[in-house]
Amino acid sequence: MSKQLSPKFKDYTNTFFSQAEPLSAEKRNELILTYTPLIKYIAARLAARLPAQVSLDDLISCGIIGLIDAINKFDVSKNVQFKTYAEFRVKGAMLDELRALDWVPRSVRRKTTDLEKAYADIEKKMGRPATDEEVAQTMGLALDDFYKLLDETKSVSFMDIEFLRQKSTETSDPTLAETFAMDDRDPFTAINLSQIRELIADAISDLPEKEKLTVSLYYQEELTMKEIGEVLGYTESRISQMHSKAMFRLRTKLKKTLAN
Template identity: 45%
Template structure:
């Protein structure tokens, strides 16, 4: 990701284009928001550099006559550029994804046998881990997502075919259609309602009120790293509940 951005030599006033330098703080804001959800292996500077490239592209493509604020237009382009680069770099380590899958399976089995959301000590015991080791694994899984393209791959795909090719195949399930499916969204809402009360509160603070991890920690009375662990666990819990879709 090591790229360096050179600002255009002409000024915004001379070209009629938005003032790029005035909007660099927007790039940093978006990068910081994404960093709170990503593994420690991701460098902030790398995200900022990619975001600046997205900002430059946004300034070239922006059309004020469309009635959209440049900040709104640029935010979408900057965030999209960062996400594209993260997908390209496969930013969640393979081992972390494997561990998250093991936790997901353990939670699914425990929920069936207990008929309730399992507690952390119960999940740790099922995995043969101490509570500290289990919570450390949750932290390593920071950045785990509800849906991956790989979730829609068939056994044939894993045997050598490309996941991307299978998605492009009109005969295969399109993950975008799944995410846009109203019944999937309703199922996700219902799954969130079954989470422990603290987990529901954390999801509301994170996704609806858009608080950062530190702010959520202050509300819940825990550390920022603990919030990160809890978020990873909530995502895995939801994946376990939504297995019929994923």
């Protein structure tokens, strides 16, 4: 199955860019208008996983700044499609804004840390992925309360993985690792992109099958949580919980690997 939901644009690189001539104001404006739907798509995809207080319009505004930055810095001699480069700059600008806002309450981050520790302790002891029941029991929660906690912390688990910083834009076919951006406070900054790719690939391969499929469909096929639910036969909420669990497992596995 291969469904591509992101907006499809003709590659306008040859139309707009020339190694010999700078872009005219008219061409710059035309390029901005051409890629505005891409900005809205990326913003909506991020906003769908964030609290209501994060403004979609603010994300779009940041995306426009990212697009202008891409136009200013794009080098046609690098043999990279402008759309690929623009996506990187647009998403990076939005993530930088989210990072600057520091919109996650300390109480939620504390719960996220507690969840991550529970997964790490159980998986170290058992030598296999922790079950929902085991994590709930470790945290002293009823199973329903555990699922509520996953819902409450989903934005943090999602954005922490999104903050794996893309180190290279010189590729026409970004991997999963290259769609992530990195928080400077994160220990992942200590390793290079090729190591990140290998670590993430290994960590994903160890996920429970349904969580692995959820991650693949969300990040590689770019399906929404609702669409993944339709494919797998689960509610959108259940898919969101699977995604959150996968993110906790990935962070646990990556931190463990980096600590060794």
